[in-house]
Amino acid sequence: MNNQFKFLTYLSCILILISSCKKEVETPDTPPVITGLEADYYVVVKEALLLKPVIENVADSIVWVVNGQRVANALQYNFQAPAAPGTFSLIVMVYNRGNISQKVIQITTGQYLNWETTTNTILPLEASQKFTNKTDVKWEILSAPSDLYRLSANNATAQFTSVSRGTYKLKVSSADLVDTLLITVRxxxxxxxxxxYKVFDYLPAPGQFVNELPKYNAGDTYETMLTKVGKELIGEDANLITLGGWGGYVVIGFDHTIVNVAGRRDFRIYGNAFGANANPRPNAPFGGSCEPGIVLVAYDKNKNGKPDDDEWYEIKGSGNFSAENELWYSSAVNSKNDTRTIRNYEMTYHRxxxxxxxxxDGFISINNYIQxxxxxxxxxYKIKNTYHAQSYYPLWVKDEKITFKGIRMAQNGIEESGQGSYFVLYAYKYGYVDNYPNPHDNSGIDIDWAIDKNGNKVNLPGIDFVKIYTGVDQENGWLGENSTEVGKGEDLHMLGSNIATVN
Incomplete structure (x- = not known):
């Protein structure tokens, strides 16, 4: 018994001794997570790059290593590019209890600011920080593989877009400050x-081809008619639709930005204009069936894929403010046409x-037809003629009246026979749809003709959307109302068409 007691006493002492010698085990921290840094950077020689990582969880120490040499122990690191181009391997290491996290970064330095974009895409550019508060920043192209590009600048910001692939060299300057940019277009x-590519909206004004181009069927809605218009206009094998009388419109879009190339016309929207074969007026200017549609353009500023109300600009055609310089103007005055141009015109049609x-009564089937x-x-009232028996009012529209707003151009239709049998609708000089035959150069539109709502010229890099509406309100006897028809739309640059512009 005595020996057993001694053994237990001895064992207890041993356990107490072991317990007193045992060290407390430390629990490691949650590993730090490094974010807020890219894997690759490009820095112009002699410029600085401030690196500010975002660290999640506890960080006891942050170490920066460049090309194997420790350069800083701080929350952030200011990399200074040397005078000579080169490549640098930078490692940021974050320590806490029981953990080390790191991120490897490659920094390339060179003489140029490098940018990348794709064809027919607007690239926003911004001058570097050294141009801050400068009001005389200039942008210019030093070299380009093609002249099918646009650089639209506004002091410290600019927009660049190009039809062709390749590398474009740009210069940004203000007095003695200079940056050189390289833009690679893929x-x-x-x-x-x-x-x-897409039809966004369609609403024709009443006219003799409405409900026929495209065909309305009982039960059709706005959505089904929009689909029908899309089937007619989208792609290379397009057909005609009608916009009806004054104000009727369609809104279309492309799957890319049409580049605003300086000195050239940029796009064309087909119509069905043609010249008169037997105009009795000697030495008459071009005319026949010219039913000009006014053009608005927009580019997708906010990248939401659709045209917004604040993005539209007016294409200033030759008659948007006055028709006095048109070759047929004096004849129209003598024919007692309404030759006024009304820029804030509104017109309402009733069902x-x-x-x-x-x-x-001759060619008239209903005289007081559409009020x-x-x-x-x-x-x-608009008349209904004997040649088209369907309703001229868009039947999918449930409203009892439709109001359109826009520019009403001078009436260009002149009866030349003196007997009411030969109407010639004369062409405006430029700037409209369905105003010249499709192959004619004057069917092309230059984006540089665009103006803002105050009539000021704008410098657009390109456009994504086009709106066309019938620009003339005129009845031409048995021929019917002046109604713009719209067909295929095309990017002239992508098709290799080079049509010089006019000013």
């Missing part, structure tokens, strides 16, 4: 189409109350 991964004609009024204090 082909897009997905092939781009030079033709209309017809009668569709069934009475006894025809209209405008913001000039005028009102009257």
């Amino acid at each position: 082909q897009t991964a997905k092939p781009q189409s030079p033709f209309i 017809p109350t009668v569709e069934t004609p009475g006894t025809p 209209w009024s405008n913001n000039q204090g005028q009102r009257g």
